[in-house]
Amino acid sequence: MFVEIVRVAWRSIHANKMRSFLTMLGIIIGVMAVILSSAIGLSAKAGVTKQVESLGSNILTVLPGAVTVGGVSRGFGAVSTLTVADAQAILAQDPDVAYVSPMVTANEQVIYGDNNLNTSIEGTSADYPSIRNVTMAMGRYFLPSEVQDASDVAVLGSQAYQSLFSGITVNPIGQIIDIGGIPFTVVGVAASQGASGFSNQDDAIAIPYTTAMNLFASGNTVNEILAAAKSPDVMDRAQLEIESTLRAMHQLAPGASDDFQIVNQATILNALSGVSRILTLLLDGISAISLLVGGIGIMNIMLVSVTERTREIGIRKAIGATRRVISAQFLTEATMLSVAGAMAGLVLSGVGTLIMSKVTGDGNLFSPVAAMASLGFSLAVGLIFGVYPARKAASLKPIDALRFE
């Protein structure tokens, strides 16, 4: 019996090809929306994670905090309260901190030959590459001794290198560039790291922080202090240690608020992935609605089909079809439409995610969970929206149905 029901349903779908296709289109689009949106979500999450991790996932950034002068808060970062001594104290006293780099940053005009560039000059310690996961494309990073001596040496970001040396085929190592009117020797070029949030590391030029302090005449304060925890697991402990060290260094009374702020990379990662999670949820919600709309399309067409086939229903009932058989037939047809639509949607979105994976390089973006969920949801949609038309067909009275023209 079941085989016959499926065959009759198939015939009916087949007999109205265009209509069946348009009905399925609703489900096809719905399934594609679910799977592609989950792929976009996965891709966004992978992108965020990759970016944050490429810049070091165990980084704590200490920013200068609000300073209160005469009872008036000057706001965070208004006055730098961080010193080189703070950085040295953190490295010396805090057991969970592996590396520290004071950061002294300013924008300067950089000239090499006919090329010039206005970019961020970052004064760092020799440990900076270990903190930020910097790898070198050419040459080397500057040495602790060069930091000690406040040498005029520079490491170019990959983008900065391309801008300064564009059109010039020369080994940049050993070349003299002009930063803010002072000649610097290029000792290395960093490999590309990609943009992170607001700043692009690839655009920047790194010099020893000691040199930067002289150059930018910043006194003994630094813009920020970067610290790397020994591992991502001890981030929170390292953060507490840094806080207590700095409070001691700054001689803050108990109960007084911090005059600095510690930003935890893990916190940023969580916040960003939280955003991408909400985004994914939003997309999923919208796609679920489009599947629902597809289901309503199926119901609509099934109701039309019941009306069109009233006479057929009457004939079948007259020769002995029970309510269950008639209702099963229409339910099967609705379910077949939705499942066929879901299958087509799966195939199409499989191709779509494959292309997306290739383009973004994010690996496999086809989510089996989303695929199963959308398949299951389509099946449910077909069944639920098929029930009403099927019941309508089953409850037709045979004489009324036979008389129907």
Place this chain on the structure above:
Amino acid sequence: MSLSSKRNPLVHMEHIVKEYVLGDQVIRALNDVTLDIWPGEFVAIMGPSGSGKSTMMNVMGCLDVPTSGTYVLDGVEVSMLSEDELAAVRNQKIGFIFQSFNLLPRMTALENVELPMLYMGIPPRQRRERAMAALERVGLKERAYNRPNELSGGQQQRVAIARALVNQPNIILGDEPTGALDSRTTEDILALLHELHEQGNTIILVTHDAEVGRHAERIIRFRDGRVESDTAVAYEGER
């Protein structure tokens, strides 16, 4: 197969009333009808339109239930049955032949004839064999794989008769079975029905065509929802 015999009527109707509500009017289509039909009879139910003969056909064919009265078909009190039980009775005890043939257009002749057996739950192979045999009996074996629109009216009605026969029903119930056919084809179909009658089938035709009525052994005439006359010896008329 049949619980009835010459001693028990195949169709036993007692004080059957059928009322329809049309707007605020109640129309009494059947008004206290009592009659018996015996196994092996060839009966024509006749009367002008509005006489209640179509309603009689619907009630007799278990397509509709009477408002009141008793209807015993082949020993089964059908006025008490549920919709699905009535479907089973139609499937097994009644073979319908309609004026407009009522074949399913997307199916072949063979598949149309198989349909009642499908609802009876007979396995596919046996279905096929019996359907083929039924088509052979109405002389249409070579058209088994044609669809209704590839057949003439007479051929379509033969397929419908094969479909009516295939579950070996107690009654073959025809509603103006020749109404859509020309006179020559009408003769053919009536000859076929005669043949089936001679083989022992009980045939009841609802018609307003006197020519068709002449072929029957017994004529029951309806007027205003009542039996006006009945040529049977066992006349039970109104009341």
